[in-house]
Amino acid sequence: MTRSSIEQEVLGRVLPTDAERSAAQEMGNKLIAAVNEVAGVPAMMTGSVARGTWVRGDKDIDIFMLFPPEISREELQEKGLAAAYAVVEKFSGTSEEKYAEHPYLNAVIEGFDVDLVPCYHVGSTAEMKCAVDRTPFHTRYLLPKIGSLREDVLLLKQFAKGGGVYGSDHMTGGFSGYLCELLILAYGEFSQFMQAASEFRYGEVVDIEKYYADTKETRKKFSEPLIVIDPTDKDRNVAAALTPTRFAEFMELARDYCASPSPLYFVADPPTQMGKTEFAAVLQMRGTSMLAVRMKTPAYVADTVVPQLRKTMESMKAMLIAEDFQVHRAEVSMGAETCLILFELIIARLPAIVLRSGPPVWNHENADRFVEKYLMQEEFAGPWIDEDRYYTEVRRNYTSAESLLSDKQKVLSGSLGRHVRQVMEEDGYEVLEGVDVWSVEFSFFLSAFFARSSHAIRKLRGIKAEQQ
Incomplete structure (x- = not known):
């Protein structure tokens, strides 16, 4: 296989060194042996390190502890966490419980x-009893x-x-x-x-x-933008998490x-940070209104909270x-301590009056009911007739978007995420407006x-800048 100069350059940066490979494999073997010792069950290393498809610098090792299928889900969780903690203690490591389908360390x-x-x-x-049971089969399959395609995998990952x-x-x-x-x-x-993907x-x-x-037949079963059937499970689309935006x-x-x-296509764009003065200047230039709802971060992993x-x-x-209130754009960000729901609005303030249209005059029952309600x-003005329909002016419920989002009863009446709702109910939330939306914690997100x-x-843009 003949590599282009760009591919050779990229591989020179992303291929793990022999020392890195050896260290990762040795660590994996030690962890597997430790699981065997403390839990008395087999274990295996999965993921990119096990398959040799990891990018230089990555230090992630996945160890799956294989418990007999006869035990209950509760026993699996109890014994699994106990074994994991014992392994961490054996190596004097630090740990944190996380939760996928069940807890892991x-x-x-x-x-x-x-x-x-x-x-x-x-x-x-x-024969799977939970979703994570599938993962070891991925490594066994691949x-x-x-082996002969590991460099190509690294190129695609880095791209x-x-x-x-x-x-x-x-x-x-x-x-x-x-x-x-x-x-x-x-x-x-x-x-x-790449040629195929471009089309x-x-x-x-x-x-x-x-x-x-x-x-x-496949598209009848799956509706995602990219459908990649899992070779180990014909009922699963491996690309199910890929959003239409990322696919495009x-x-x-x-x-x-x-x-x-x-080569620029293989280099991640560096994150930029926005200071408070710059944030204020951008708001003034855009002429839009910024509102944010800030709350405590729920004590769950990002894939649950986001x-x-x-x-x-x-x-x-x-x-x-x-x-x-006309919303231009909205986005969310999850920080270590707090979460932010951000709104940029074209219209954030409105007059006190709002026009209500009623039924046609000839619709006697509904027309009489409308007149009685506003008589x-x-x-304000009304009711009046314009052509064949009643109209009236009434007082608007909220004259500012900030007052709407500050109405806790109104907000909590909506369809909210379960853990987010719990935090908002128990710890409250705050509505920020304008420059007050900015904070150090979310300076990268706002940028x-x-x-x-x-x-x-x-x-x-980067290529054109290099050419100039």
Whole structure:
């Protein structure tokens, strides 16, 4: 295989060194032996380190502890966490409980970021008792197949990282490492996949094991923009977490890269931070209104909290629109201590009056009811007839978007995320307006909010800047 000069340059940066490979493999073996010792059950290393498809500098090791399927879910959790804590103690590491389908331990051991995950030791994915039982099968499937394509996987991973579309977490909604591996396995080489990706369409299907007779059958079962059938489970789309936005952004990146390759496509855009003075200047220049709802961060992992924040944001946005406040854009951010739901509004203040349209005059029953309702109101004009319909003016419920979002009873009546609602009910929340929205904690988030553009556009700007 002949590599382009760009690919060779990138591989020189992302290929792990022999020392890194050796250290990671040694650490993995020590952890597996420790699980065997403290829990008396087999364990295996999964993920990119196990498959040799990790990018230089990554220090993530996933250890799955394989418990017999006869034990209950409660016993699995209890024994799994006990074993994980014992392993961490054995290596004098530090740890934190996290929760996927059930609790697991995230630890730092000898400089490595280690996930110790209990699962059931089942014979096939058809026998799974929980979703994490599937993960070991991914490694078993790929290990004998991916060896000669590891460099191509690294190129695709780094391309996705450089384009801001890597990561299947809810905040990113992009490509997982396993998805990158399967795409390379399906198309053979990085360059071949990129050419194919530049011509992708919504509903693209990749079915390596040919589980489905044709793409029409597959699209009937799955509705996502990219459908990659899991070779270990024909009922699962590996690309289910990939959002339509990230899918389209990747196609744009692939198309532009194929047209004019550049090393810049493999380099992530550095995050920018916005100071309070700059934030105030941007607000004045844009002439829009900024509002934010800030609350305590729920004590759950991001993949649990972020979708709930987005659900809450959509509920608040619907309330604002229903009261005639025009929302330009909205976004959420989850910080270590607090969360922010941000709204940029075209219209944030309205007059005291609002026009209510009534029924046609000839609709006697409803017309009489409308007149009766507003007959004695003297504050504003009406009711009156315009052509064949009644109208009247009434006092608006909220004259500012800030007053609406500050109405706790109104906000909590909406469809909010469960844990977000709990925090808002128990700890309250605050509504920030204008320059008060800014804080150090969210300075990177606010900068990215205003500098929003597709990553391909940023790459093109960088290429043009280099050429000048």
